[in-house]
Amino acid sequence: MESFADSAWEHFPHQADIGIRGYGPTPQQAFEQAALALCAVITDPERVKPRECVALACEAPDRELLLVDWLNALIYEMATRRMLFSHFEVELDDGRLRAQAWGEALDPDRHRPRVEPKGATYTGLRMERLDDGRWLAQCVVDV
Amino acid sequence: MDLSRLEKLDDECWRIPARGAMRVPGVLYASEMLLRDMDDKVAEQVMNVATLPGIVRASYAMPDAHWGYGFPIGGVAAFDPDQDGVVSAGGVGFDISCGVRTLTTGLRREDLADAAPALAESLFLRIPAGLGSTGRLRLRAREMDAMLSGGARWAVEQGYGEHGDLERIEERGCMAGADPDAVSERARTRQRDEMGTLGSGNHYLEVQEVVDVYDSRIADIFGVRGGDIVVSIHCGSRGLGHQIGTEYLKRMVVEAPRHGIRLPDRELACAPLNSSLGKAYLGAMRAAINCALANRQILTHLARQAFHDVLPGAELRLLYDVSHNTCKAEMHRVDGVERRLYVHRKGATRAFGPGHPDLPEVFRNVGQPVLIGGSMGTCSYILAGSADSESRAFASACHGAGRAMSRHQAARRWNGREVVDELARRGVLIRAGSSRGVAEEAPGAYKDVSEVVEVAQRAGLAVRVARLQPLICIKG
Numbered sequence: 001m002e003s004f005a006d007s008a009w010e011h012f013p014h015q016a017d018i019g020i021r022g023y024g025p026t027p028q029q030a031f032e033q034a035a036l037a038l039c040a041v042i043t044d045p046e047r048v049k050p051r052e053c054v055a056l057a058c059e060a061p062d063r064e065l066l067l068v069d070w071l072n073a074l075i076y077e078m079a080t081r082r083m084l085f086s087h088f089e090v091e092l093d094d095g096r097l098r099a100q101a102w103g104e105a106l107d108p109d110r111h112r113p114r115v116e117p118k119g120a121t122y123t124g125l126r127m128e129r130l131d132d133g134r135w136l137a138q139c140v141v142d143v
Numbered sequence: 144m145d146l147s148r149l150e151k152l153d154d155e156c157w158r159i160p161a162r163g164a165m166r167v168p169g170v171l172y173a174s175e176m177l178l179r180d181m182d183d184k185v186a187e188q189v190m191n192v193a194t195l196p197g198i199v200r201a202s203y204a205m206p207d208a209h210w211g212y213g214f215p216i217g218g219v220a221a222f223d224p225d226q227d228g229v230v231s232a233g234g235v236g237f238d239i240s241c242g243v244r245t246l247t248t249g250l251r252r253e254d255l256a257d258a259a260p261a262l263a264e265s266l267f268l269r270i271p272a273g274l275g276s277t278g279r280l281r282l283r284a285r286e287m288d289a290m291l292s293g294g295a296r297w298a299v300e301q302g303y304g305e306h307g308d309l310e311r312i313e314e315r316g317c318m319a320g321a322d323p324d325a326v327s328e329r330a331r332t333r334q335r336d337e338m339g340t341l342g343s344g345n346h347y348l349e350v351q352e353v354v355d356v357y358d359s360r361i362a363d364i365f366g367v368r369g370g371d372i373v374v375s376i377h378c379g380s381r382g383l384g385h386q387i388g389t390e391y392l393k394r395m396v397v398e399a400p401r402h403g404i405r406l407p408d409r410e411l412a413c414a415p416l417n418s419s420l421g422k423a424y425l426g427a428m429r430a431a432i433n434c435a436l437a438n439r440q441i442l443t444h445l446a447r448q449a450f451h452d453v454l455p456g457a458e459l460r461l462l463y464d465v466s467h468n469t470c471k472a473e474m475h476r477v478d479g480v481e482r483r484l485y486v487h488r489k490g491a492t493r494a495f496g497p498g499h500p501d502l503p504e505v506f507r508n509v510g511q512p513v514l515i516g517g518s519m520g521t522c523s524y525i526l527a528g529s530a531d532s533e534s535r536a537f538a539s540a541c542h543g544a545g546r547a548m549s550r551h552q553a554a555r556r557w558n559g560r561e562v563v564d565e566l567a568r569r570g571v572l573i574r575a576g577s578s579r580g581v582a583e584e585a586p587g588a589y590k591d592v593s594e595v596v597e598v599a600q601r602a603g604l605a606v607r608v609a610r611l612q613p614l615i616c617i618k619g
Contacts, residue, residue, distance in 0.1 A: 013549040113274040114579035122409035123212035
């Protein structure tokens with residue numbers, strides 16, 4: 001698990017696809033960590049320089065759906081801008097998300113991307129507070 | 144999988160009796176060995192699908208079934224619109240109309256002896272593969288609409304391939320009922336640079352040798368002999384299909400309560416076939432089927448060019464093109480009555496048997512070709528739809544080997560470079576954009592496709608015709 005204080009991300013196994021998990025002291029930080037886990041499906045986030053910033057916004061009827069929307073918005077931006085991301089700043093407000101994602105143009109030689117995420121799914125979807133007080137944001141990503 | 148809750152009907156057919164909210168039983172076609180290796184989640188997902196409104200006869204799992212999202216991969220389920228039946232975006236999957244097409248080349252193994260490395264380079268150069276790769280074709284809004292309505296027929300009109308190809312594609316290359324207006328701007332934007340690209344993950348283009356022929360009568364009609372060289376392409380509707388799946392899945396989750404649908408799992412999100420959302424999804428999904436058919440048609444054209452550069456005598460003719468992530472309206476006989484049903488096949492191939500009226504004349508007496516993809520280094524199979532497949536699972540069969548191991552486990556066990564070198568020693572040339580991708584797709588990460596195919600034959604889902612061994616594999 002990649003960890004910084006109470007914030008961390010990890011992958012969990014799923015037979016055909018990949019599970020992603022973000023932990024944080026707040027829901028916002030759990031969302032940011034889940035986004036890092038998503039990017040780590042493609043490449044090591046350490047290899048991605050935060051040169052450019054993209055602003056995103058989405059909304060959904062509940063936090064779980066909002067998590068899937070957030071991840072799918074990132075997949076869309078990565079696919080259409082041919083970019084990878086490595087740093088995120090998320091604001092959550094009553095079912096709305098506004099975020100900044102920092103990254104750079106995809107460079108296959110340097111980033112060595114391994115697989116293309118097709119979409120975040122509702123399988124294994126959890127967005128909840130754990131007994132230790134941290135927030136967990138997780139789902140399975142179709143690759 | 145824990146077999147204690149299954150009833151064994153015969154060696155290849157197991158039943159989960161309907162209980163609780165299940166409206167129909169679950170039926171799994173598998174050997175005891177394949178079942179023991181299957182995740183318990185497969186049975187759980189088969190049972191969840193059985194609870195959906197309007198499901199007819201049973202919720203089925205094919206021999207290659209594995210844990211998917213909502214529906215299992217290798218899941219088949221048919222719904223009746225007159226009984227409040229539903230369509231499910233998760234029952235089709237994100238990669239709408241992902242499928243396999245196989246082409247004969249007129250070449251024999253010996254023709255490839257010296258040319259294989261040059262051919263591998265030529266294919267790798269011509270076929271855009273891997274994350275971030277872009278096609279040469281950019282579609283303007285009106286052209287995008289024409290592609291979404293016309294499928295492979297549109298691609299042929301644009302000069303990609305030959306008119307004769309269309310007869311050998313399901314739906315004759317053009318899915319009727321596509322509604323480009325139901326496809327969002329975002330889905331179109333995601334496809335903008337991706338026409339004629341292979342993608343990544345388990346998608347590939349392979350040059351293969353026919354190494355075994357099991358049914359020479361059908362093989363003759365399909366145009367394959369032992370020692371022949373063929374080409375197989377496995378890919379789907381690219382970003383457009385992924386975005387349509389993403390958007391409609393959410394709309395179906397959000398609107399389910401309005402339609403009185405209680406979902407045991409949000410991933411089973413669905414809408415009544417007769418609702419406006421259900422109809423919009425069907426229109427968008429059919430447009431994505433056309434996108435996949437056009438995409439495979441363009442890739443076929445690129446493969447023809449690559450062969451022409453190295454082996455000008457080769458003549459690439461389409462054997463057949465099948466899709467294995469779809470929902471299609473079809474006529475099926477249930478308890479002696481013909482009914483129009485919407486059959487979801489997610490990681491399952493249509494397998495119309497002999498005499499089916501939708502088949503082109505050439506296949507009418509033997510059933511449709513059912514193309515089973517392997518993973519790089521493992522073999523692929525050509526099967527034919529059997530007379531029994533209609534009664535077994537609404538004329539459906541398996542689609543591939545199915546993963547035995549997660550990507551994560553595979554990447555920990557194998558190194559991409561070593562996999563490429565090992566396969567080269569076994570006579571398989573790999574040209575791939577991603578070394579880690581190769582490790583995740585290592586042959587050992589997949590189930591034994593031969594066992595899957597044998598069980599499919601014994602279960603009466605399809606007839607084994609030929610086995611293909613890869614010689615060159617282009618991957619993302």
